[in-house]
Amino acid sequence: MGSHDPKWWLGEPIWETVVNNGLKASTYFWPGAEVKKGSWTCPKGLCMFYNSSLPFQERVDSVLNYFDLPSDEIPSFMTLYFEDPDHQGHKVGPDDPRITEAVARIDTMIGRLISGLEKRGVFEDVNIIFVGDHGMVGTCDKKLIFLDDLAKWVEISKEWVQSYSPLLAIYPPPGVSPKDVVGKMNEGLKSGNVDNGEYLRVYLKEDLPARLHYSESDRIPPIIGLIKEGFKVEQKRSKRQECGGSHGYDNAVFSMRSVFIAHGPRFGRGRKVPSFENVEIYNLVTNILNIQGAPNNGTSSFPESILLPSH
CATH class of the missing domain: 3.30.1360.180 (Gyrase A; domain 2)
Known part of the structure; x- marks a missing residue:
């Protein structure tokens, strides 16, 4: 329960960076977002306290509702978190049919997100980054x-x-x-x-x-x-x-790797990129938002290797 104490959190999370640059950020169950730290106060309505029993479709719909706000109130950066298929993986290992079912459920949720954005006419305007934090081994x-x-x-x-x-x-x-x-x-x-x-x-x-x-x-x-x-x-x-x-074995082990899928105006269609470390994603986001990031362990040249030039 001590995880909400800011003393444990040494880096500057991306939502704090976004707010420091005068933009709005919203977080949905992203680990660490409930911690009030620096300029981030976990604003009501834009920062959800973790509750694993909240249905996935409700999470997706809440994020879609942000796009119905007046344009100057829509957050520039949003997070959305699902604890599956990690949850099942710990119980049954990565090769069980229940994992396939869990992945299919997440796939459905991503479909719900995409069709909600399409319905609002903004799917092609939004940069979506889809990542996992680790792999899993039996x-x-x-x-x-x-x-x-x-x-x-x-x-x-x-x-x-x-x-x-x-x-x-x-x-x-x-x-x-x-x-x-x-x-x-x-x-x-x-x-x-x-x-x-x-x-x-x-x-x-x-x-x-x-x-x-x-x-x-x-x-x-x-x-x-x-x-x-x-x-x-x-x-x-x-x-x-x-x-x-x-998970948590040596990160050089292939089974510990995860997924990176991205779509939007800054990402080239149908392109495959070589594997990279998750610490690179922070600079990717600051580059897309055209904001100044905090010092971090990513490389400053990485975004250019993945992103299309901004117009």
Whole structure:
């Protein structure tokens, strides 16, 4: 529940940037939008507090209603969020027929959005960016690594563990050397005497591959374990057998990738673009809106590689 405290949010979100540039923004369940931060006050009627039980069609219709406002009141930037098919993916994994059904439902909602915009005569004037935040991979309980199996080398108390899967994060107590713990854990994992030990590698956070950008923040625990795709870490053995889905593995893994589809006056028809990192989308939006963005991790040249020149 502490997620609404602005202290956790260090960057400037796109809706705050939009407002800083004197334009109107609306957000529908976009993560972080409920946080009052900087010039963003989560304005009534333009900022919806997350409620997963609100039907998807109601969300779409609310956004379409913005286009019925007087033209100077229509937000320049709008977000819309659906928690499917992520919701089903966690329960049943990515290859279950229920995922196909969930995708079809979202497809119907996008259709509802498009026909609503067409009915209002604005579909060709609106730039729509359709993105997901991550992929999904199946996890099953035969793919497990147990921390208790390392007891011969080092005892990892459950109180030390901040998260088990898909990223192992360990905070040893004061007086216990993280370097020592990492050394002993890897010795055990490489010994051949720990089930699935070869599918986990443990690092001091400063030794993680630089491409992960996962060492600078003091919020990141000192010990991080990278788990191979589809495997899970647990504390101790149990008889539980379940299959589901997860994300948050190394972002170089293909199954962690997501989707990017865009349409509108600034996007060329039928064009395919090479894969890119989601941090690029911020500069894409500021370029379309022709506004000044905050410093960010995207590249300034990226929008030109994707967008048509503005008229």
